[in-house]
Amino acid sequence: MDDTTSPPVKTIKRKLDLKEGRVDMSHGSGGRTMAQLIDDLFAAALDNEFLAQGNDQAAFDIEGGRMVMSTDGYVISPLFFPGGDIGSLSVHGTINDLAVGGANPLYLSATFIVEEGFPLADLDRIARSMAAASKDAGVPVVTGDTKVVERGKADGVFISTAGIGIVPPGLEFSGDRGQPGDRVVISGTLGDHGVAVMSKRENLTFETEILSDSAALHTLVAAMVETAGPSIRCMRDPTRGGLAATLNELAGQSGVGIRLDEAAIPVKPQVEAACELLGLDPLNVANEGKLIAIVAAEAADGLVDAMRDHELGAAAAVIGDVIADDRHFVSMKTAFGGERMVDWLSGEQLPRIC
């Protein structure tokens, strides 16, 4: 590509209308519009070296080591879904953001914004589910806050969790470290969470119930680090926006292209069927218990073997390669032998999926 030409990624970007514009659902989609809101509004205002890292967690040195901090808001609807609820999700999600930053998660905080009239029994169920997830993971919720707003000013309950963790010496995962020749590894099947939530929302039932994959991935990450530590360039969990958004983000950060092999991407047959029914592409659907890693080629097979030994990595696979590409495109060799682009969605496919 000619250096005098702007890359196409730039040319299709419209400026945020900060004067007359309004927030729409696409700003929460995990797709390109959301990335723009973050870049042009939040990062522009809050400009600092940590946000500029562009990762889902911030890393900084403290006396005694390197620490990461991460946070997520949870607005999922419905609050209870097959395989989890907003309580367990808010624990798993933030633990995972720490874990894919290479950190051993230490502590979580939680805020609850509750709508007046919300049943105490449901709140109790959510708190207990949060507690169980936190206990299973060995990461306690150490501090919290509760606010109540009037009926009609929220939707049941929203939770925000933040977490901190410590990165072992010598480990540095960052989204800008991908290099041509690296392999792309996924820890398991795609789309389970998004399809479980959508099925509940749409009252769909399937022969085999589809459960969210919501899970804490830090012990899987620890096993991966033990096997392939310094060969791992970065990890990320493909939540909102799915694998497509995550890989496009990473391609942009690392300044590379990515080529996937559709036949290698694990998707459960019932999830694939549900996606067809719902008009969804599994590559755009949120996951809450999966991670992708970009890893040096020579370490990829050993890494996948180690992952398969872990309960949460049983379906791990190499799904593609990092390639040189100034346009930072993510493409895919389809199951029929063709090639297609894997773009992130600019709009909103699945609102309030997490």
Next chain:
Amino acid sequence: MDDTTSPPVKTIKRKLDLKEGRVDMSHGSGGRTMAQLIDDLFAAALDNEFLAQGNDQAAFDIEGGRMVMSTDGYVISPLFFPGGDIGSLSVHGTINDLAVGGANPLYLSATFIVEEGFPLADLDRIARSMAAASKDAGVPVVTGDTKVVERGKADGVFISTAGIGIVPPGLEFSGDRGQPGDRVVISGTLGDHGVAVMSKRENLTFETEILSDSAALHTLVAAMVETAGPSIRCMRDPTRGGLAATLNELAGQSGVGIRLDEAAIPVKPQVEAACELLGLDPLNVANEGKLIAIVAAEAADGLVDAMRDHELGAAAAVIGDVIADDRHFVSMKTAFGGERMVDWLSGEQLPRIC
């Protein structure tokens, strides 16, 4: 008091109805009903040694020192008020929770839950105000998350911030350390924030505009620690529920009583007038730039002198004493020479004040 009699604080407590009960506005008031929700539901489920500390922040040892973590949700209405907005407030509030735990605040995280249709210009104004507050305080927002919910499912924007900080060696503030004979110190006038917000909500105007006191208190705390470090038992910022809730909490945690001197409590004349008009008691009204400290008697005067040298402690004063009292009552010698109880409100006086 006879040991065989239950203290009255216990006898007036009704159990949460976890079967049929619903959340009402009082559960977010900072008063007794909220304390009960936290104890009976959240702390019961999430049971751990850190929540059991009962402070507004959790403290734990990490390699290299002692760290604190704190979080708060912000649902204030209106979003913009005289003296601040939800952006600056969400920075100040969490910095203050860290500071009154004795920590030097290091980093903040932020989540935004935004209602579809919210003007981007307002969101930008909030982000910039947050950035300015964060820059002034020297405490960067290092990581964040944005979620969007459908129109009518939130109220403009809610923010949750979390923060971490490091406690200097040898310092240990905790709400259970008050002892009979200690003095109670306040850093300045009471009620400014609550009255500023209520005035804006009710469209009241006064000859002298009442501004929120929203401010980051960590440099004031640092000056206090320099002067009276080990003599300070604990600090707390009297936000939701005001001074009354904060002192009742501390009295309960420390197992002591507190006797205030009304004449010594600083309240601006215009705030006092507004409180009369609005039917509020300045002792129950939220502050966002004030702290109270419980300090060994011999260090109190020196501490107040040091506070008065700081811009944010110019009206600092000793306002009362810690006394022995098995009932853990907070009482006040009134300006007319009488004595009255200073109870926390069981219900909701000022919804969505922070």
